[in-house]
Amino acid sequence: QGINMPKKPALGLAVGSEAGCEGILGGGQKAFDITASGTFNLDDFKVKSTGIQQTPAGTGPISTLQMSDLQVDSKALGEGASGTVRRAVHLPTQRQIALKAINVNDKGKCEQMITELKTLLGAQSRGVCPNLVEFYDAFWSDPVMYIAMELMDAGSLDAALKRCPKPTEEVVSIITRQLLQGLHFLHKERHNIHRDLKPGNVLLHSSGAVKLADFGISRAMDNTMAQAETFTGTAIYMSPERMQGKRYSFPADVWAVGLIATECVLGKYPYNVRPDMKYFDLVLTILNQNPPSPGPEYSAEFNEFVAICLHKQEQSRGTCEQLLQHPFILRYAQSSESVVAEWLRGEKMES
Numbered sequence: 001q002g003i004n005m006p007k008k009p010a011l012g013l014a015v016g017s018e019a020g021c022e023g024i025l026g027g028g029q030k031a032f033d034i035t036a037s038g039t040f041n042l043d044d045f046k047v048k049s050t051g052i053q054q055t056p057a058g059t060g061p062i063s064t065l066q067m068s069d070l071q072v073d074s075k076a077l078g079e080g081a082s083g084t085v086r087r088a089v090h091l092p093t094q095r096q097i098a099l100k101a102i103n104v105n106d107k108g109k110c111e112q113m114i115t116e117l118k119t120l121l122g123a124q125s126r127g128v129c130p131n132l133v134e135f136y137d138a139f140w141s142d143p144v145m146y147i148a149m150e151l152m153d154a155g156s157l158d159a160a161l162k163r164c165p166k167p168t169e170e171v172v173s174i175i176t177r178q179l180l181q182g183l184h185f186l187h188k189e190r191h192n193i194h195r196d197l198k199p200g201n202v203l204l205h206s207s208g209a210v211k212l213a214d215f216g217i218s219r220a221m222d223n224t225m226a227q228a229e230t231f232t233g234t235a236i237y238m239s240p241e242r243m244q245g246k247r248y249s250f251p252a253d254v255w256a257v258g259l260i261a262t263e264c265v266l267g268k269y270p271y272n273v274r275p276d277m278k279y280f281d282l283v284l285t286i287l288n289q290n291p292p293s294p295g296p297e298y299s300a301e302f303n304e305f306v307a308i309c310l311h312k313q314e315q316s317r318g319t320c321e322q323l324l325q326h327p328f329i330l331r332y333a334q335s336s337e338s339v340v341a342e343w344l345r346g347e348k349m350e351s
Contacts, residue, residue: 065090065137065148072099078156078200087151097136100147129189131182133203133213152213154206154344158199161264164343169294169302171343172264173332175202176305177324178210179257184320186212187250197256198237199263206344208337235279236269240312243283251314254323258291258309261302265294287312301328 072088079085083102090097134150154160157175161167167175179202186192194201194212203213239255241248262270270292271285291310293303305328308318323329332339 066139067141067146070097070099070148083147088148090148096151096153098133098149098151100149102145102147103143104145105143129182129185130209131178131211132185133211149213150211152203152205152209152211154204156200157202157204157210157260157264160204160344161199161267165346166267167264167343169265169298170332170335171340172261172302173328174208174335174337174340175210175264176257176261177329177332178337179212179260180320180324180329182210182212183253183257184324187253187320193248193250194253194256196237197253197260199260202260204340204344206341208340208342208344210337210340235282236271236273239314240287241314243286248314250319251317254309254317254320255314257323258306261309262292262294262306265298266292299328299331301326301331304328 069091070088071091073086075086077085077087077098083100085098085100088097088099089095133152136148136150138145138147140146183194183197186194197212201213203211205211235243237256237259239248239252242252259270271289273282273285277285291307291312293306295303305323305326308316308323308326311317318326
């Protein structure tokens with residue numbers, strides 16, 4: 001269930017992530033402005049203190065969320081690429097949500113906020129994907145943009161791997177299946193590369209649901225063959241082609257899936273890296289070492305799945321659609337999310 005707000009129509013955002021806090025796109029095109037009345041205008045929609053309102057059709061308010069509707073925790077749940085996330089209660093419905101606050105005076109965070117709003121609203125316009133964190137609304141209070149999203153009450157996969165027992169191969173398969181489903185939607189329906197896929201951006205619910213979050217640096221592709229040339233994201237989960245500054249596309253996210261699946265069973269980042277390692281040394285390590293694997297104690301299917309994801313030649317990695325048909329995923333296709341829920345409670349662990 002959502003916050004019981006009116007369903008939002010497709011807003012058709014077309015703003016690129018290159019916009020900065022000055023509100024100017026490349027070529028001098030205006031990206032956004034802030035009116036004297038305190039309305040944040042971004043291309044064909046505007047955000048007020050009472051939520052998102054649609055323009056230019058002049059249809060009026062399409063949501064009514066505002067800060068007075070919320071009771072916000074003072075303690076932060078975490079930091080995303082674009083801002084700080086806190087738990088909040090939507091007082092009219094008593095529903096718990098996640099509330100991200102982004103200060104648009106920070107140019108880097110402002111750029112990422114525009115990208116995130118674009119991705120969240122664009123994904124919603126194509127239907128709700130059960131493996132992407134659901135967007136509820138956004139409202140503006142100068143100089144902060146607030147984004148209200150679904151609360152994933154079990155936190156990140158990164159945190160779960162630290163506090164929970166070592167997961168079974170079945171648990172890893174179910175987590176990976178949901179991760180691939182979210183990525184498949186992002187790639188096929190949105191033509192977006194996530195670009196910052198890591199355990200900290202894979203969120204869990206106590207029900208066992210797994211969802212992708214933090215689209216602050218995702219990149220939209222004009223078509224399925226397009227390739228990005230920019231360098232952004234968490235370095236240790238970057239694919240070899242990205243580390244070398246080469247053009248890259250959807251296979252860069254698949255590389256991160258392989259690392260995440262392996263990290264689940266190894267209990268640590270799969271490559272042998274040091275906290276003080278320089279970036280150049282990290283690049284050499286990943287380029288020169290053999291890709292990591294779960295190891296001989298795990299099934300041949302699991303090891304093969306990871307090998308496909310971590311192929312150094314990006315064209316040899318499977319697509320999300322292909323990987324969802326891999327025996328490692330199909331072997332546990334009938335296993336429900338409740339298996340992940342048991343693991344989160346400490347009941348499902350490797351014997």
